[in-house]
Amino acid sequence: DTGVSQDPRHKITKRGQNVTFRCDPISEHNRLYWYRQTLGQGPEFLTYFQNEAQLEKSRLLSDRFSAERPKGSFSTLEIQRTEQGDSAMYLCASSLGSGAYGYTFGSGTRLTVV
Amino acid sequence: AQTVTQSQPEMSVQEAETVTLSCTYDTSESDYYLFWYKQPPSRQMILVIRQEAYKQQNATENRFSVNFQKAAKSFSLKISDSQLGDAAMYFCAYFTYDMRFGAGTRLTVKP
Secondary structure, X not given: OOOOEEEOOEEEEOOOOOEEEEEEOOOOOOXXXXXXXXXXXXOEEEEEEEOOEEEEEOOOOOOOEEEEOHHHOOEEEEEOOOOHHHOEEEXXXXXXXXXXXXXXXXXXXXEEEO | OOEEEOOOOEEEEEOOOOEEEOOEEEOOOOOOEEEEEEEOOOOOOEEEXXXXXXXXXXXXXXXEXXXXXXXXXXXXXXXXXXOHHHOEEEEEXXXXXXXXXXXXXXXXXXX
């Protein structure tokens, strides 16, 4: 297992376009998390899954954002009608159990909306 | 709502010296966990050290140790014998049901 993988590493898109990011967690981890990190800030929680169920969504996750984790394996985060304010690093993490022993993070997808 | 505050946006340390990064948090919970994560430039975040709130003993991992003051809601990270590879953003994080992060401290290590 090579850890948490995120694809793509970088994405440049025009305002108004839709984008989709993928995260492959550590295979035995049942929880998967999405965070957003803007320059000079800490990661902000977006949403998390336990297996295939999406258990919590942040108010940061507007109607333009949707996340899925079919079959409790990989997850996708889609942003529709992107705006310049969506430019950020999108981090995925996973954990075994509740996460009280910490999360394992991926390298992130850097989104630039032009 | 739980908040995590890191009051030092930037810190600098001479190689082989010791540096302490500060973190305070606000919570009404009695049972929680605290973490320090390191994020090197353009690389993924990695866990440095973890503290369980119900344990009074401060956690230690090699050159990294914490000073956990539960009553003061303070959780500082001490890095001893600093190395060039310690240069990174350091994030303090609080966990109950999910992980919440502070804004980070950028640590520079001078040779």
